Amino acid sequence: xxxxxxxxxxxxxxxxxxxxxxxxxxxxxxxxxxxxxxxxxxxxxxxxxxxxxxxxxxxxxxxxxxxxxxxxxxxxxxxxxxxxxxxxxxxxxxxxxxxxxxxxxxxxxxxxxxxxxxxxxxxxxxxxxxxxxxxxxxxxxxxxxxxxxxxxxxxxxxxxxxxxxxxxxxxxxxxxxxxxxxxxxxxxxxxxxxxxxxxxxxxxxxxxxxxxxxxxxxxxxxxxxxxxxxxxxxxxxxxxxxxxxxxxxxxxxxxxxxxxxxxxxxxxxxxxxxxxxxxxxxxxxxxxxxxxxxxxxxxxxxxxxxxxxxxxxxxxxxxxxxxxxxxxxxxxxxxxxxxxxxxxxxxxxxxxxxxxxxxxxxxxxxxxxxxxxxxxxxxxxxxxxxxxxxxxxxxxxxxxxxxxxxxxxxxxxxxxxxxxxxxxxxxxxxxxxxxxxxxxxxxxxxxxxxxxxxxxxxxxxxxxxxxxxxxxxxxxxxxxxxxxxxxxxxxxxxxxxxxxxxxxxxxxxxxxxxxxxxxxxxxxxxxxxxxxxxxxxxxxxxxxxxxxxxxxxxxxxxxxxxxxxxxxxxxxxxxxxxxxxxxxxxxxxxxxxxxxxxxxxxxxxxxxxxxxxxxxxxxxxxxxxxxxxxxxxxxxxxxxxxxxxxxxxxxxxxxxxxxxxxxxxxxxxxxxxxxxxxxxxxxxxxxxxxxxxxxxxxxxxxxxxxxxxxxxxxxxxxxxxxxxxxxxxxxxxxxxxx
Amino acid sequence: xxxxxxxxxxxxxxxxxxxxxxxxxxxxxxxxxxxxxxxxxxxxxxxxxxxxxxxxxxxxxxxxxxxxxxxxxxxxxxxxxxxxxxxxxxxxxxxxxxxxxxxxxxxxxxxxxxxxxxxxxxxxxxxxxxxxxxxxxxxxxxxxxxxxxxxxxxx
Numbered sequence: 014x015x016x017x018x019x020x021x022x023x024x025x026x027x028x029x030x031x032x033x034x035x036x037x038x039x040x041x042x043x044x045x046x047x048x049x050x051x052x053x054x055x056x057x058x059x060x061x062x063x064x065x066x067x068x069x070x071x072x073x074x075x076x077x078x079x080x081x082x083x084x085x086x087x088x089x090x091x092x093x094x095x096x097x098x099x100x101x102x103x104x105x106x107x108x109x110x111x112x113x114x115x116x117x118x119x120x121x122x123x124x125x126x127x128x129x130x131x132x133x134x135x136x137x138x139x140x141x142x143x144x145x146x147x148x149x150x151x152x153x154x155x156x157x158x159x160x161x162x163x164x165x166x167x168x169x170x171x172x173x174x175x176x177x178x179x180x181x182x183x184x185x186x187x188x189x190x191x192x193x194x195x196x197x198x199x200x201x202x203x204x205x206x207x208x209x210x211x212x213x214x215x216x217x218x219x220x221x222x223x224x225x226x227x228x229x230x231x232x233x234x235x236x237x238x239x240x241x242x243x244x245x246x247x248x249x250x251x252x253x254x255x256x257x258x259x260x261x262x263x264x265x266x267x268x269x270x271x272x273x274x275x276x277x278x279x280x281x282x283x284x285x286x287x288x289x290x291x292x293x294x295x296x297x298x299x300x301x302x303x304x305x306x307x308x309x310x311x312x313x314x315x316x317x318x319x320x321x322x323x324x325x326x327x328x329x330x331x332x333x334x335x336x337x338x339x340x341x342x343x344x345x346x347x348x349x350x351x352x353x354x355x356x357x358x359x360x361x362x363x364x365x366x367x368x369x370x371x372x373x374x375x376x377x378x379x380x381x382x383x384x385x386x387x388x389x390x391x392x393x394x395x396x397x398x399x400x401x402x403x404x405x406x407x408x409x410x411x412x413x414x415x416x417x418x419x420x421x422x423x424x425x426x427x428x429x430x431x432x433x434x435x436x437x438x439x440x441x442x443x444x445x446x447x448x449x450x451x452x453x454x455x456x457x458x459x460x461x462x463x464x465x466x467x468x469x470x471x472x473x474x475x476x477x478x479x480x481x482x483x484x485x486x487x488x489x490x491x492x493x494x495x496x497x498x499x500x501x502x503x504x505x506x507x508x509x510x511x512x513x514x515x516x517x518x519x520x521x522x523x524x525x526x527x528x529x530x531x532x533x534x535x536x537x538x539x540x541x542x543x544x545x546x547x548x549x550x551x552x553x554x555x556x557x558x559x560x561x562x563x564x565x566x567x568x569x570x571x572x573x574x575x576x577x578x579x580x581x582x583x584x585x586x587x588x589x590x591x592x593x594x595x596x597x598x599x600x601x602x603x604x605x606x607x608x609x610x611x612x613x614x615x616x617x618x619x620x621x622x623x624x625x626x627x628x629x630x631x632x633x634x635x636x637x638x639x640x641x642x643x644x645x646x647x648x649x650x651x652x653x654x655x656x657x658x659x660x661x662x663x664x665x666x667x668x669x670x671x672x673x674x675x676x677x678x679x680x681x682x683x684x685x686x687x688x689x690x691x692x693x694x695x696x697x698x699x700x701x702x703x704x705x706x707x708x709x710x711x712x713x714x715x716x717x718x719x720x721x722x723x724x725x726x727x728x729x730x731x732x733x734x735x736x737x738x739x740x741x742x743x744x745x746x747x748x749x750x751x
Numbered sequence: 752x753x754x755x756x757x758x759x760x761x762x763x764x765x766x767x768x769x770x771x772x773x774x775x776x777x778x779x780x781x782x783x784x785x786x787x788x789x790x791x792x793x794x795x796x797x798x799x800x801x802x803x804x805x806x807x808x809x810x811x812x813x814x815x816x817x818x819x820x821x822x823x824x825x826x827x828x829x830x831x832x833x834x835x836x837x838x839x840x841x842x843x844x845x846x847x848x849x850x851x852x853x854x855x856x857x858x859x860x861x862x863x864x865x866x867x868x869x870x871x872x873x874x875x876x877x878x879x880x881x882x883x884x885x886x887x888x889x890x891x892x893x894x895x896x897x898x899x900x901x902x903x904x905x906x
Binding site: 630631632633634636637638640641643644672674706727728729730731 | 778
């Protein structure tokens, strides 16, 4: 028998048990081999598995286990030593790998577990975010609703529309069952149900304003949940079994301001609020959410603003209607006044004429009668008649004048006159009376008083005569002095500011008398119509009392001022007035007095001595132009060529007339050269005027471009030349002389 | 019975009016009369005398220029007639001025025949005017000598 190096299994081969073991091992091996395959397959499919090398390890472990079991198959029967060796090796390896795997799993399994927890955490977070997003979405929708509501509310200025729209929109947005608005009554003690959503005709339902629930709501600007059983919420008869939905109430301030500052609502002392009540549908188990409450508050604010705007609009419409009515009434009144004035004027005009005609007849015939042979008695009678009728005529004139002055239809007749002569005339008119009353009159004219002035001579004389006449009338003894001067700006009346402008000045006339004087209290009354101081002495001197009133009106028309100063009764008084007069340039417009002119003095003082230069190649027209200018009083030098002109022209010449008739541009060059000459010498250059025969625009433009100051069309008439010269000297440029 | 002065004055007035009506004189002549005053009592006479002298000179210049047959300097003629036009408008010689305008046109179009014809007319015209104005001045002298005043004629 050979020695068998085989290994004998421990137990004898039991046939059936052996078979089962055999099969199990076989299947275990297969399973063990297939697990890594599956693992590999699935891991390859998924990309995320982070522990690949673990897998390899695990795979190795499994494979080896499988191998072990597989090799076990051969050990059930007698097997050779090689198999046993292989088996041992396999087992050993398997042991090593499995220990390593076990050790590694200690590290890995906590990680794997934490992955799980993280996953759970993230899931929770996602759920939370979902919730929040839902909330934001709701808020955004709320915001949209608010905007839409606001838009609806603010798109109208009609109070009722605003409120109705609010309720409708709120009802729609929040799906309310009922929405109501309670407005305070006029007395402010009750709240009246004014608007509701569902009920078409709300009953006139009031609740007293002092209810605790109402006070609670009015006390805060937030929306407040109130009980559905409170009087403001019980709008419909309670139907018993239904569970009423929650009710919220909010206050709506009724303001009358249109300027609001957010977060800075002005605190008014008398606050009037309306109450808005909102009810959720009953049996819906709906609750008021925070965002819905916020919506309600915002809407309430907007409604407040809209209501105040509506209120303001109503007020302004009312005011406008009122103004229109007043306007119409005023218009009517004005027209009536105008009619009255017209009627009065017509009346006056007619009466004036009617009264004057007989008056004239009386005066004329009485004067004639005076000339005839009369007995002393008769003479006296006629004189009285004449005196009375003169007075009456004066009175009529005064009344007519005054009425015309009052409605502003009087206009000053301006003209040039000699002021000095005027005063002397007045004096000579008054002197006879003054002499009779033994009152010496002195006239004092200031040395700087202009001689020739522009103004209404007749009216000025009337004023001065009136004042001087009064002075004479009311003085029994003493003397009268008349002073005329040019006044500066510090006048007595504070609201009257005198500014002497260029061609105007203010004449001041002071008439001082030493007569009865005036009580300072009476001074304001002096200028009123028909009023006279009551002293007996003055009564006898006659007069209608209109004189000063008329004078004042005339003075005012002349943009002046008149006043009277007096130191008291018996101390005389001074009448002073300022009037605005124009200064006349010269005496050439004065009316021709009878004094014959001294020959050889040029008639037009304007241009006397004005040095001019005339340049014209044509002898005849040169002579004519020279004659023209000499006639106007100028000193004329003539030249007949450009060169001569340039040589002769000097700073003494104020104007140079040059003929530019000849075709060509050379004529204009002279203008440039004159400019140059005078710029170099730095003197004021003379004015340059072109005389030309053609009037077209190109000539004018050419002249302007060459620096000429004016163009004249030949032949020039005398008047034309005169006007042109004065215009030119005044304005230093002339382009209208065509 | 009219006095001599009144007669003369009436004659003067009629004659003056006729001169205006026949187109010999225009408003410029009136203007000239305005310039005559105590300082320059013979202003008008001096001006018209100068004018007629000018006329003579300028016309003879133009005639000489036109005589250069084949080589007429139209520009010279044109500028001369321009001067004459200026002078005549300064004194108010209406007909003369009108003729100057025509002559100028002929010059510009270099119409020799036209120029010659026009110049002849101008010559005739100014001489006529000279004669008439001389008559007028004579009348004035007569009035002044007779002790009367020269009437103001408003046209």
